[in-house]
Amino acid sequence: MxxxxxxxxxxxxxxxxxxxxxxxxxxxxxxxxxxxxxxxxxxxxxxxxxxxxxxxxxxxxxxxxxxxxxxxxxxxxxxxxxxxxxxxxxxxxxxxxxxxxxxxxxxxxxxxxxxxxxxxxxxxxxxxxxxxxxxxxxxxxxxxxxxxxxxxxxxxxxxxxxxxxxxxxxxxxxxxxxxxxxxxxxAAKRTVRHRFDVPGVVLASISLFCLAFGLIEGEKYDWNGLIQAMIAVAVVTMAIFLVYQRGQQDNxxxxxxxxxxxxxxxxxxxxxxxxxxxxxxxxxxxxxxxxxxxxxxxxxxxxxxxxxxxxxxxxxxxxxxxxxxxxxxxxxxxxxxxxxxxxxxxxxxxxxxxxxxxxxxxxxxxxxxxxxxxxxxxxxxxxxxxxxxxxxxxxxxxxxxxxxxxxxxxxxxxxxxxxxASSLREQAQQRAGEIPAAYRDRFVQGFDQTGGHLEIGGGSRPANLPADVAHRVEVVAAQVFGHGxxxxxxxxxxxxxxxxxxxxxxxxxxxxxxxxxxxxxxxxxxxxxxxxxxx
Incomplete structure (x- = not known):
């Protein structure tokens, strides 16, 4: 070989x-x-x-x-x-x-x-x-x-x-x-020895992590103070990184x-x-x-x-x-x-x-x-x-x-x-009339409460329902999720x-x-x- x-x-x-x-x-x-x-x-x-x-x-x-x-x-x-x-x-x-x-x-x-x-x-x-x-x-x-x-x-x-x-x-x-x-x-070759820019790596890592965390979790936490702080830290850290890198261009x-x-x-x-x-x-x-x-x-x-x-x-x-x-x-x-x-x-x-x-x-x-x-x-x-x-x-x-x-x-x-989150609420409100009146509010609330913590496939369904009502709720819920x-x-x-x-x-x-x-x-x-x- x-x-x-x-x-x-x-x-x-x-x-x-x-x-x-x-x-x-x-x-x-x-x-x-x-x-x-x-x-x-x-x-x-x-x-x-x-x-x-x-x-x-x-x-x-x-x-x-x-x-x-x-x-x-x-x-x-x-x-x-x-x-x-x-x-x-x-x-x-x-x-x-x-x-x-x-x-x-x-x-x-x-x-x-x-x-x-x-x-x-x-x-x-x-x-x-x-x-x-x-x-x-x-x-x-x-x-x-x-x-x-x-x-x-x-x-x-x-x-x-x-x-x-x-x-x-x-x-x-x-x-x-x-x-x-x-x-x-x-065979592996060792060529030029390079200096490791440790502060640069740390600053870039913090900035990217905070930005990704803020964007991914923002909807879940309703874009509250924590998320705003994370994004602010990302922006400030990136600015510091760029200023620091400018001073390191000869090194x-x-x-x-x-x-x-x-x-x-x-x-x-x-x-x-x-x-x-x-x-x-x-x-x-x-x-x-x-x-x-x-x-x-x-x-x-x-x-x-x-x-x-x-x-x-x-x-x-x-x-x-x-x-x-x-x-x-x-x-x-x-x-x-x-x-x-x-x-x-x-x-x-x-x-x-x-x-x-x-x-x-x-x-x-x-x-x-x-x-x-x-x-x-x-x-x-x-x-x-x-x-x-x-x-x-x-x-x-x-x-x-x-x-x-x-x-x-x-x-x-x-x-x-x-x-x-928005479209599920809208679709649930539009289609709630397709199920018995006694269960409509609970049905809409099930989708309204999903917020940013969404379950793929639909929102929460009312429990302990009669069999015929439960079946109807499942059918309508699937339609809500699909169109939403x-x-x-x-x-x-x-x-x-x-x-x-x-x-x-x-x-x-x-x-x-x-x-x-x-x-x-x-x-x-x-x-x-x-x-x-x-x-």
Missing amino acids: NKWRGNPWAILAVLSLGFFMTLLDLTIVNIAIPDMVGRLDASLDQILWVVNAYALALAVLLITAGRLGDLRGKKTLYLSGVGLFTLASLACGLAQGPGQLIAFRAIQGIGAAMLIPQTLSMIIEVFPAEKRGAALGVWGATAGLSGAVGPSFGGLLVSRLDWRWIFFVNVPIGVLVIAAGLVVMP EPLVPFELFRERGFTLINFVGVAVSFGIVGLSLPLTIYLQSVLGFSAVKAGLLMLPLAAGAVISAGPAGVLSQRLGGKYILMAGLTAFGGGMVWVAAAAGAGSGGGVVIAPLFVTGLGAGCTFTPMASEVMRNVPARLSGAASGVNNALRQVGSVLAAAVVGAVLQARL FVDAMRPTIFVSAGVLLAGLIACLFVRSVRGPSANPHGLPVSDEELAAQRG
């Missing part, structure tokens, strides 16, 4: 498999939300923390982990991250309550943060410049595919087994990645401000955040809609989302080729248009009494759009970044995308809960589509450059080349 050691394509396969496994966990959990709510006796806001604990730990630690790879060796950190992620996945599958699951998901996020920055750095190291574009295309397509297939694969596991297997499945994959990595990856800062002087880098990073909003903003409400409103099993819901994955797979490859011929800017704009348009189409087509088939075509269009975003973003974001900052730029890029996922899940969850959730889902999806529109507008200000990335993750750009590109 020694002939495989150092083979770039074998290394890329190992890196892509680990990368795929970690990004898959950002979306695969969504399909299991109804199952976890029931089996763990958890609330929707608790399950949202299961989603966000992983993304938050991942986002906060990405840049620091990238520096650790330079210090301890990329192979060492990559395989250590895979090992920690695998053990945490096993622990998640064995969790006995929502609190344990949230804690183990955070540890999963730490493992993912250790390995993700090393994937891009090692691709840069092992591939020659002329093949780096193709390898980068595989890396970008892996990112897109992971988000698209998560719901389908998760639905199959949840239906055939149960929610725990969305975590157990990572164990054999992790073991395979470690075994293959030990065989094909070159290996956590975020080099020089990166953001390049307009393309700044704008494409914003587009990456917008794409994260699109993925989370569609998958979270749609999986609940398919299962809890239409009553589909997890596997059927996952199969109905396969057109999303199919569209992404079909368009990802051609998008990379067309980006070189036409320019990544235009492919990104086309992709964002189809992505956002497909989401709006999904929201318009979905109804409380419609069949699942109405979302197939719009999901396919959405997938085509998503597939046209990942590879162009991966190549365009590093264009014109100085070679000495390529490692930091990779870390910042990955971190901002994950911050986008955290913010997206927090914002989408907050909007969904707020709209659902659809009424809440539409504006939730529109919020994410609006963020995608902002990303589309940002693309208008990206310089148009054809051909491969002028600086494919590490190659210096001469003044003449830079001047030629900028026209």
